[in-house]
Amino acid sequence: xxxxxxxxxxxxxxxxxxxxxxxxxxxxxxxxxxxxxxxxxxxxxxxxxxxxxxxxxxxxxxxxxxxxxxxxxxxxxxxxxxxxxxxxxxxxxxxxxxxxxxxxxxxxxxxxxxxxxxxxxxxxxxxxxxxxxxxxxxxxxxxxxxxxxxxxxxxxxxxxxxxxxxxxxxxxxxxxxxxxxxxxxxxxxxxxxxxxxxxxxxxxxxxxxxxxxxxxxxxxxxxxxxxxxxxxxxxxxxxxxxxxxxxxxxxxxxxxxxxxxxxxxxxxxxxxxxxxxxxxxxxxxxxxxxxxxxxxxxxxxxxxxxxxxxxxxxxxxxxxxxxxxxxxxxxxxxxxxxxxxxxxxxxxxxxx
Amino acid sequence: xxxxxxxxxxxxxxxxxxxxxxxxxxxxxxxxxxxxxxxxxxxxxxxxxxxxxxxxxxxxxxxxxxxxxxxxxxxxxxxxxxxxxxxxxxxxxxxxxxxxxxxxxxxxxxxxxxxxxxxxxxxxxxxxxxxxxxxxxxxxxxxxxxxxxxxxxxxxxxxxxxxxxxxxxxxxxxxxxxxxxxxxxxxxxxxxxxxxxxxxxxxxxxxxxxxxxxxxxxxxxxxxxxxxxxxxxxxxxxxxxxxxxxxxxxxxxxxxxxxx
Numbered sequence: 001x002x003x004x005x006x007x008x009x010x011x012x013x014x015x016x017x018x019x020x021x022x023x024x025x026x027x028x029x030x031x032x033x034x035x036x037x038x039x040x041x042x043x044x045x046x047x048x049x050x051x052x053x054x055x056x057x058x059x060x061x062x063x064x065x066x067x068x069x070x071x072x073x074x075x076x077x078x079x080x081x082x083x084x085x086x087x088x089x090x091x092x093x094x095x096x097x098x099x100x101x102x103x104x105x106x107x108x109x110x111x112x113x114x115x116x117x118x119x120x121x122x123x124x125x126x127x128x129x130x131x132x133x134x135x136x137x138x139x140x141x142x143x144x145x146x147x148x149x150x151x152x153x154x155x156x157x158x159x160x161x162x163x164x165x166x167x168x169x170x171x172x173x174x175x176x177x178x179x180x181x182x183x184x185x186x187x188x189x190x191x192x193x194x195x196x197x198x199x200x201x202x203x204x205x206x207x208x209x210x211x212x213x214x215x216x217x218x219x220x221x222x223x224x225x226x227x228x229x230x231x232x233x234x235x236x237x238x239x240x241x242x243x244x245x246x247x248x249x250x251x252x253x254x255x256x257x258x259x260x261x262x263x264x265x266x267x268x269x270x271x272x273x274x275x276x277x278x279x280x281x282x283x284x285x286x287x288x289x290x291x292x293x294x295x296x297x298x299x300x301x302x303x304x305x306x307x308x309x310x311x312x313x314x315x316x317x318x319x320x321x322x323x324x325x326x327x328x329x330x331x332x333x334x335x336x337x338x339x340x341x342x343x344x345x346x347x348x349x350x351x352x
Numbered sequence: 353x354x355x356x357x358x359x360x361x362x363x364x365x366x367x368x369x370x371x372x373x374x375x376x377x378x379x380x381x382x383x384x385x386x387x388x389x390x391x392x393x394x395x396x397x398x399x400x401x402x403x404x405x406x407x408x409x410x411x412x413x414x415x416x417x418x419x420x421x422x423x424x425x426x427x428x429x430x431x432x433x434x435x436x437x438x439x440x441x442x443x444x445x446x447x448x449x450x451x452x453x454x455x456x457x458x459x460x461x462x463x464x465x466x467x468x469x470x471x472x473x474x475x476x477x478x479x480x481x482x483x484x485x486x487x488x489x490x491x492x493x494x495x496x497x498x499x500x501x502x503x504x505x506x507x508x509x510x511x512x513x514x515x516x517x518x519x520x521x522x523x524x525x526x527x528x529x530x531x532x533x534x535x536x537x538x539x540x541x542x543x544x545x546x547x548x549x550x551x552x553x554x555x556x557x558x559x560x561x562x563x564x565x566x567x568x569x570x571x572x573x574x575x576x577x578x579x580x581x582x583x584x585x586x587x588x589x590x591x592x593x594x595x596x597x598x599x600x601x602x603x604x605x606x607x608x609x610x611x612x
Contacts, residue, residue: 042488117488219494220531221521222582228521232494234487265403309403312418312507312519315581 027054027168032114035193037201037236045114045188051131051181053188056167061186063164064179066352069154070138071098072146078137078183081107084350087277088190093288097143104254106288109281111192111344112274116241123270123286124256125243130187134180148176155179192276192344193236200338201233207338214335217328224300224322224332228313229272238276238339243269244311247304247321248285256286258309268309279340293336297329381460383555386427388445388453389604390420391563399450405509405517409568413576415510415520417564421446422504422524423486424545425474427457429466429552437461442474444489465551468558472597473503473542479526496531497584503542504593506567510576520580522567524597527590538587541594547603559604566600567593 030053032045047053064070065078081095082088088110094102105123113121119129127133137143138151155161155174162172169178199205207215217224219232229246231238243257245268252258258267270286284290290299302320304310315322324332344350390397392407397417405416425442439459445452473479479500486492491501506522527541550558568574572592583589 041482041484043484115488216496219496221523221584225582227492227494228490231490232492234482234492235490240490308517310519312509313521314519317519318516 025167025170027056027170029053030055030058032188033191035191035198035236037193037198038115041234041236042115043117046117046119047114047188048129048131051184053185054168056164057169057182057185058189060161060164060168061182061184062350064183065186069158070146070151071144072150073098076144078134079352081137081143082110084347084352085280085345087111087192087280087345088350089281091282093283095143097140098145099142101142103140103142105286106283108271108273109277110187111190111276112237113190114188115237118241120241120243120271124260125271126260130184131177131180134183134187135176152176152179190344190350192341194343195276195339195341197233197335197338198236198341201236208334210331210334211338212335213328214331214333217324217332218335223328224324225313225315226275226300226332229311230275237274239272239274241271243271244313245269245307245309246300247306247310247314247317248289248299250305250307252307254287265309268307269311275336276339277341277344278336280345293333294329297324297332300324301329381462382552383456383609384461384552385454385456385555385557385609386443387557387559387604389559389561390447391561391565393563393565397447397564399448402448405511407565409510409565409574409576410570411568411573411575413510413512415508415576417506417508419448419505419507420564421448421489421491422506423473423491423501424470425478426471428469429461430469431464431466437466442478442483442486444486444491446489461552461556463553465549468547468550469544470547470560471542472545472601473524473526474501475542476526476540479542493525493584496533496535498526498528498535498537500526506564510580512580513577518576518580520576521583522593523584524593525584525590527587527594528585529587531585539591539594541590543594543598545601547601550603550606553608555609557605557607557609559606561602561604562600563602564600567596570596570599572596 032047032053034045068074068077070077076098081090083090086109090107093106094104095107096102108123113130121127121130121133127136135148138146139148152174161174165174165178166172168182196205200207218226229240229244231240243266249268252268255267257269258264278293282292284293284296290296300321301324304314304317304321306317310317402417405414407415407417409415421444423442423444427439427441429437437459439457441458443452443455447453483501486501493500493502502523502525504522504524507520509517509519512518524541527538528535529538530536547558547560572595574592574596579589
């Protein structure tokens with residue numbers, strides 16, 4: 001009988017020790033702060049089930065995003081080409097990496113990335129998730145020009161990072177996968193939804209007659225017809241997040257999506273960028289060829305170049321485009337600038 | 353042994369009691385699946401056939417398809433005794449991305465024979481709703497054109513009368529005049545597609561065929577040289593689309609799906 005009691009106590013102790021493991025450390029879940037305009041109008045963001053947002057993961061991702069430790073000579077970080085004051089893009093047509101060599105594409109601005117439902121990232125759609133995208137710049141020879149083996153070793157020997165990884169992912173053994181997961185978590189928090197137009201949509205402010213006329217031009221199929229690719233007031237992303245040939249060239253030095261899919265019908269197609277934050281994201285287009293917003297509007301008005309894959313949504317191509325008057329152009333520009341969000345570029349959560 | 357016997361009796365009783373739930377009047381419900389297929393007359397069309405000038409419309413223009421997506425809604429089953437089962441739903445059928453072509457209704461349908469119909473586009477009441485899926489797909493119609501949603505976006509290119517390749521945007525919406533703050537609506541341009549009598553037994557798959565060529569054929573012989581782009585604010589074009597679309601859909605195969 002005595003032995004039986006001992007056995008029972010041992011079994012209880014065993015269970016108790018198990019329950020101690022159950023109460024072990026867990027990172028703190030951190031839901032995305034979804035703006036009302038988004039939850040009212042569009043479907044929820046995409047968060048991978050294997051990379052949930054956590055307070056510690058986001059903090060680690062932010063530190064990594066701004067840390068030059070990811071480059072081989074310690075001179076550049078993600079933020080070097082994706083600067084907060086430029087809505088996380090660069091202010092040059094293309095960007096130079098650590099060796100001073102320039103790439104061929106304009107750095108894409110980063111915001112509202114969790115609402116990219118098709119999950120094709122970058123101008124040509126090459127990267128199929130934010131996590132995978134974050135792998136590329138580190139090892140690209142004209143960007144951070146490092147290799148993941150070295151980066152992981154350096155992070156592992158760092159006085160702070162192993163503990164930060166433990167807090168974020170419950171392991172202090174650093175891997176490429178965990179590093180890119182953390183960066184992706186931070187990038188998903190980069191939400192922009194407080195432009196003048198957002199406040200207008202919420203009934204908190206009004207637009208000027210010029211801005212309202214610009215909206216009319218944007219939405220009119222027989223004027224600007226911008227909305228078929230760049231969304232509308234019911235879609236606060238201001239992009240369709242898909243790929244179009246918008247008539248930049250007659251032949252293609254850069255195949256864009258076609259270079260990824262191998263389908264010649266995709267040649268010359270690039271992702272529609274969001275029109276949010278245009279005030280901070282010049283120069284424009286996938287190669288940064290247009291220095292100003294006026295240049296962009298002039299392109300659609302009278303600069304279209306025909307090619308076999310030009311999108312059928314492009315109009316009056318023989319005349320170069322939709323032939324806006326100077327007044328219409330000015331009004332359209334005034335409207336487009338209402339989509340810029342100063343609180344986004346100044347958000348202290350997004351600064352180094 | 354006695355315990356085993358008791359268990360057996362109990363198990364038999366349990367199964368018997370389950371069997372008693374079956375009622376003589378019980379009509380089993382079925383999972384009903386719709387499968388939308390697309391054709392150019394007798395030729396099947398998928399997104400693999402897009403982007404190539406290979407179809408000739410009734411008027412004689414050679415054309416390609418680059419984008420095709422549309423909304424259907426309010427699938428309705430009417431039984432022989434006029435009992436109506438109206439499903440208040442909508443579906444975006446996106447041929448370009450090969451998505452939404454097959455879907456199961458959210459409501460299971462009791463076995464039986466029904467007259468089955470659906471709405472091409474959205475009726476005016478539904479069209480005034482806020483649909484997050486359609487907003488996310490940028491399928492909206494601007495407010496100055498009455499708001500709501502496209503019924504269909506059908507884009508492509510054709511060889512015009514100057515032998516040049518030109519784009520077309522056959523976009524069907526609610527016909528509208530006087531675009532602006534107070535648009536007016538000359539007539540409704542959503543329409544009902546009646547698939548006729550269908551017997552639903554077991555898990556049934558209903559094929560709905562869209563003959564794309566019909567949009568250019570009858571009663572309006574569509575000349576793409578006259579109607580190609582900027583058709584949304586053109587109520588004449590919208591009413592022609594409404595008229596031509598009536599013959600675009602037909603019932604294909606109805607099959608019982610056997611689960612393996």
